[in-house]
Amino acid sequence: MKKLLKLVSLLTLGLFFVACGGGDSSSEGFSKSGKAGSLNVVYSSEKPLVVGDNTIEVAITKDGKPLKDAKVEFKIFMPEMPGMPYMEEVKTMSASGEGYSSNVNFSMGGTWQVKIYIEKDGKKYKHSSSVIL
């Protein structure tokens, strides 16, 4: 009986982490950040991410200044699973304000791997991340 309770509480805890994964709970939208080599990368959406179309904004800074005129590609993919083929989408982002923007379509719920490829003055950078929806 004790073992069962422990299992149930572990499962509950697990669900809590899944439900809260990948978001910034302090705002209504979505935002995640990290590094791409020496660059700082923030990717975000004004609204929470949904299955279907999302407008994703990417802000890139180097030494605190926006990195402009870079080629930015936003790639999402989900590995093959039983009953589901490998899925991916790659978008070339457009300049938007001081950053970059693109529509990104998540075709199903689950964990998506995210890669942001940045090219500037012949140098290439990559940011790896993931989101859960």
Ligand SMILES: [Cu+2]
């Ligand atoms: Cu899937």
